[in-house]
Each structure stands twice: as C-alpha cells, then as structure tokens.
Amino acid sequence: MRLTSKGRYGVSAMVDINNNGKEGKPVTLAAISERQFISLSYLEQLFRSLRAGGLVRSIRGPGGGYLLAHPASEITIANVIQAVNEPIRTTLCENAVRGCHRGRRCDTHQLWDAMGKHIYRFLDAVTIEMVCQKEVDLNNLELKPVEDIVTEVRMEQKIAKVS
Amino acid sequence: MRLTSKGRYGVSAMVDINNNGKEGKPVTLAAISERQFISLSYLEQLFRSLRAGGLVRSIRGPGGGYLLAHPASEITIANVIQAVNEPIRTTLCENAVRGCHRGRRCDTHQLWDAMGKHIYRFLDAVTIEMVCQKEVDLNNLELKPVEDIVTEVRMEQKIAKVS
C-alpha cells in the first residue's frame, strides 16, 4: 500500500467521474484532463490500471468514455490506490532484504505492521461517494475491526470470491 | 510527515538504545550498527537529526555513545519520524503546484487531510517504550481526539513551549 501522487490522481479522477458522469453518460479522459489538471497521456496510463483493477468500464468510439464499474458507495479509496500502484509490497519483510533481520522478526516489526493496518482501515472505510458528499466528517469514521480487514485484496478478486 | 525507511531506521535505533543501554550506559553507534544491520556512516547521519531534534544526548570520547534524552515512555514514533525527515512538507497544497487547484481546494483535499491526521494520530500514540514491551497491542490503541492533535511539531518546540 504505497501512498504516492499517482494514487491521489487516481482518486481525483474517480471522483471526477462520479461528479460529472450523470445518468450513465461516460466521461472522457479529455474532460477529466481539463478539470483535474492531469495530462491526457498520464490519465491513459492511470486508467489502464483502474480498468485492470475492475474499477471502471470503458466505452469506445465517439461519445464514449469511462464509467464507474460499481456504485460510488461501493468503491473505496483503498481499492483505487491498490489498483494504480504496483502489485503491492508484501509483508514489508519476508521479501525485503535491507532493514529486516534475516530469519527472525526485528523489534519494530509489529509497529510497522500495525501502522499499515491502521492506514488501510482508514482508506478502506472511505468510499468515492463519501468524498463527493462534502458533509461527511472523515475525521471520525467507524472503522472495521482489525480482525476483519484483509489488506492487499483487489476488487477483481473480491468479485471473483463473491461469484 | 513522510514515511520512509529512514524513519524506520531511526525508530530501530531508538528502540535499540532503549533495549541495550541499561543504567545510563551510553550505546555506541558501532554497536547499533552491528545489531540493526545499518551502516555506521548512515547512523551518524541519522543521529545528527535525532540529536538536533532533541531526542538523544551524546557523550563523546571513549566509553561514550548515545542516550535517550527523555524517558522511552515520552518519546513517540511521530517524534522520531519527524526528526529524521526533512523540515516537513507544509499543507500539501498551498505550496504544491501540480495536482492542486489554483485558489480553491480540490475535491479530494479533505480526504488527504484526514488521512494525514489519521496516520499522525497513530504514530503519536505509540511510544518507544510500547514498541519495546512486546505485549502491548498496537492494533487497539486509544488515540487522542482529532481536536487535540497538532501535527508538525517537533520535540524541541514542545520543550520550548513547556519551559
């Protein structure tokens, strides 16, 4: 779960679609580009990932564009960030070489693990819809209990499980 | 509040001092270097910051080394991370050019603001002592209410205020 400006752009774009694509009308990348000050080329790259992550649907040809693949209330910020960033660094340690101690866990392992969960719980509690509805107080959300959270699962996989 | 491996190293080093510097005996960087697999040069660079941040005290000459400048129960992870990372990026937007909209706030502003606070609240709730006491459950901490948190304040400043 990396937090980069790529993720920020991704969220901005998704929010833009939800705000501007009323009544099933697809939104073009060109329009998003203008409104959000993101270059068209870069958006294309972003939407490649969003599409692969199952978060948007595309319609080609004139009059085409992008639609959210699910209701805005069912797409979380975590979904978006996970989609646009690379596969996801695993447990921070098993695969990492530096910093982590060969074999046994270092003294700070728990800490970083807990921090990752803490961040994820927040991002997983906020939906695109909530960001659009400005009156929601994002500072006092009900978070899912720690036991229930499963980091590193993408929307596509969720869908696969459900069906 | 940046989350880099520099911060991780900083925390590891602080934890190491607390675990190994019993009874006021200073801990040498050489020792930390061996135990935590961090190069001596890099540690020297890190400790320059930790010292400047008022988090450690040093004793020079043979038999010297570093001591925590405060009880481990009073040093938070947020303190450490803020000390080792650069002055701090301001409000993410006023000064930022790209991504943010000139003049008025973008639609996702609230979100990133809330996320920053959420992360900070966690890091500010965990002390070096808690990391050392492995039995503490970092997944269910009491966090300070949002109103009370003041991000971007360094230990030195806190001290200045108190005295």
Next chain:
DNA sequence: AAAATACTTGACTAAAATACTCTGGTTTAT
C-alpha cells in the same frame, strides 16, 4: 466509406527523492 472520436498498449525518458558513502575533522577517557 471516410473521418473523427476516444480508448489501448508498450516502451521510453526525465526528474526527483532516497539511500548511502567518503573524507576529514573534534572531543575526551585512559
């Protein structure tokens, strides 16, 4: 059919941030 719109893909480059090192000090205990 032709043209225009808009998505699709892969590869590539540039810039910034990060991680890390090197060199040459200074202080102080023994």
Next chain:
DNA sequence: ATAAACCAGAGTATTTTAGTCAAGTATTTT
C-alpha cells in the same frame, strides 16, 4: 599520546516516480 567515539559537510549512486511518445484499435457519425 593514543584510541574510541562522536561530528559535519559534501558527494554519489540507486531507485522510484512522474510523465511522454508513438503507433495502434474500436465505434460512431456523416
């Protein structure tokens, strides 16, 4: 005096991120 340790600046190397380019394909409109 010597050695153990910290101190400080500047420098390099690597990695990551951000962003671009060029050459497509699908679909609709005229």
